[in-house]
Amino acid sequence: MKLRDIAHSRSGDKGNISNISVIAFDETDYPFLAEHVTAARVAAHFDGIVTGTVTRYELPALGALNFVLTGALGGGVTRSLALDAHGKGMSSALLDLELPDLELPAPDRHPNNQNGGERP
Amino acid sequence: MHSIRIGSGAGYSGDRIEPAIELAERGGLDYLVFECLAERTIALAQQVRRRDPDGGYDPLLATRMGAVLGPCRRNGVRIVTNMGAANPLAAAAATRAVARSLGLDGLRIAAVTGDDVLEAARAADVALEEGGTLRSLGDRVLSANAYIGAFPIAEALAAGADVVITGRAADPALFLGPMVHAFGWAADDWDALGRGTMAGHLLECAGQVTGGYFADPGVKDVPGLARLGFPIGEVSADGELLVTKLPGTGGLVSAATVKEQLLYEIHDPARYYQPDVVADFSGVRVEEAGPDRVRVRGGRGAARTGLLKTSIGYVDSCIGEGQISYAGPGAVERGRLALDIVRDRLALTGVRASEMQFDLIGLDALHGDRLSRGHAPYEVRLRVAGRTVTLEEAARIGNEVETLYTNGPAGGGGAWKSAREIVAVASALLPESAVRPIVTLLEA
Known part of the structure; x- marks a missing residue:
């Protein structure tokens, strides 16, 4: 299963630093996220793209994690040569992260389930 | 005053115009805020001002003011914006000209200046986060602007301004200023300032909390993005926040949209550095209170550092x-x-x-x-x-x-x-x- 199946994400920029939130659709999945979406895994996912460090902040009250990636934006938003200088797409890249399958099928977990959103 | 309603009319300089008109006309607002000044924009505006002493403010200022001054006057909505960019005084004069052309005699417009700190930064030869000092940039330096806080904005409102125009100000401070003015928060009421900062942070990017920058078809669907409604924050005197939007507009306010925006451009959520306070979002809770209504509680704050970020x-x-x-x-x-x-x-x-x-x-x-x-x-x-x-x-x-x-x-x-x-x-x-x-x- 992909991270995208249980969480959503938004990326933001400040200078040469990108932050990527990872937010559980269902707050009860937070412990699973906290166990599997570690700073080391995020750093490995962005290997070759991010030149600095990855720091993880935990927000159990929101069911969310916040990752701060230094050296992530081609030297800084205002001078980067990159097509996506702000790193707006970093969140989408992280949602591709492969996770072990959750044991529960959790049909109610997904907020868009009633709209036919696919579940693992 | 028990609570105030603050609308967010723009999340960046080129943002859509009609959502702000809707808010001015039928938002039941006390304040309408336009955040239009990206980090680099003020340096570019400074270049314009050098060529034209009456220029250097937001190029859409007259268009935006022309669209909202009338309904804001009719409905008693006061405006706060950083569209002054490198020249808040000229922006205030241009706004006065728009007001006169609309027959809005007596409209009071305040310019907040003082953020231009190029001389002070040169004198101190400030260290750069990126390495080196200001002097190492030699004659390539164009501008230095400090992020000012909410209190000068509150001061302008207390002086009776209907429109407050700043240059570089911290984005959340554009919202915190009206709260400080309305509720009389003290400069060391850290928790109130922290909660107000949280509210400002959630609102400052306008459509990004009402379903913009969010949709992912089949996973996170958002209706009506072509008619996205911009947010209204209802803030109580103790800093509790309800985020909502106008009925009949597109978009979505949900726990998920609010959580994404809460963490947008945040590093350590327990230490969000602002001119007036170090805000703490780490204990914030988000709760859906009805369709397109989300309550946000639990922000805190700690003493400000006494240092101002300078771009x-x-x-x-x-x-x-x-x-x-x-x-x-x-x-x-x-x-x-x-x-x-x-x-x-x-x-x-x-x-x-x-x-x-x-x-x-x-x-x-x-x-x-x-x-x-x-x-x-x-x-x-x-x-x-x-x-x-x-x-x-x-x-x-x-x-x-x-x-x-x-x-x-x-x-x-x-x-x-x-x-x-x-x-x-x-x-x-x-x-x-x-x-x-x-x-x-x-x-x-």
């Missing part, structure tokens, strides 16, 4: 860029061949670039080729960008892409090129004692 604009370099597309069978291979040709041409013709980027859009431009795992797209777009010292040198990069039309692989189409001077921004810290905000009031 230093400078001429960094030039960037030359070229693009061209390939499609059909073998598109990726032809794109790769084209990249090799451009590489060789830049070397053969002696183009001096300190940094180069070679992309195939559709394959590896955003995150490298490892994450796209070698899938074969139907079409790719070559993109070559390089950093140079001069604009002439930069132009040669785009030219070497354009000449692929007649000299490169088969079927290259849609070539495009650009060469531009790059004004970049570096950051420093200045003691707040070096910054003296001044409020000037004009009347239409």
Whole structure:
């Protein structure tokens, strides 16, 4: 299963630093996220793209994690040569992260389930 | 006053106009805030002001003011904005002219100045976060602007301003100013200032909390993005916040949209540094209180640092860029061949670039080729960008892409090129004692 199946994400920029939130659709999945979406895994996912460090902040009250990636934006938003200088797409890249399958099928977990959103 | 309603009318300088008109007309607002000043914009505005002493403020100011001053006057809505950019006084005069043309006699417009700290920053030769000091940038420095806080804005409102126009101010402070004014929060009421900052942070990007920058079809659906409604924050005297939007507008306010925006551009959520407070979002809770109504509680704050973030604009370099597309069978291979040709041409013709980027859009431009795992797209777009010292040198990069039309692989189409001077921004810290905000009031 992909991270995208249980969480959503938004990326933001400040200078040469990108932050990527990872937010559980269902707050009860937070412990699973906290166990599997570690700073080391995020750093490995962005290997070759991010030149600095990855720091993880935990927000159990929101069911969310916040990752701060230094050296992530081609030297800084205002001078980067990159097509996506702000790193707006970093969140989408992280949602591709492969996770072990959750044991529960959790049909109610997904907020868009009633709209036919696919579940693992 | 028990609570106030603050609308967010723009999340960046080019943002849509009609959502703010809807808010001014039927938002039941007390305040309408326009956040229009990105980090680099003020340096570019400073360049404009040097050529034209009456310029250097937001180019859409007259359009936005023309659209909302009338309904705001009718409905008793006061406006706060950083559209003053590098010249809040000229922006206030321009707003007065718009007000007079609309017959809004007696409208009071305040300019908040004092954020321009170039002399103080030069005198202190401030250290740059990026390394070195201000002096190391030599004569390339264009501007230095400190992020001022909420209290000068509150002061302007207390003086009776209907419209408050700042230059560089912390984005959340544009919202915190009205709260400080309405509720009389003290400058050391850290929890109240922290909660107000949280509210301002959630609202400052306008549509980003009402379903913009959020939709992901089949996973996170959002209705009506072409008619996205901008947010209204209902803030109580103790800083509790309800985020909502107008009925009949597009978009979505949900726990998920609010959580995403709460963490947007945040590093340590327990320490969000602002001019007035160090806000703490770590214990915030978000609760849906009805359709498009989300309650946010639990923000806190700690004593401010006494240091103000200062953005230093400078001429960094030039960037030359070229693009061209390939499609059909073998598109990726032809794109790769084209990249090799451009590489060789830049070397053969002696183009001096300190940094180069070679992309195939559709394959590896955003995150490298490892994450796209070698899938074969139907079409790719070559993109070559390089950093140079001069604009002439930069132009040669785009030219070497354009000449692929007649000299490169088969079927290259849609070539495009650009060469531009790059004004970049570096950051420093200045003691707040070096910054003296001044409020000037004009009347239409």
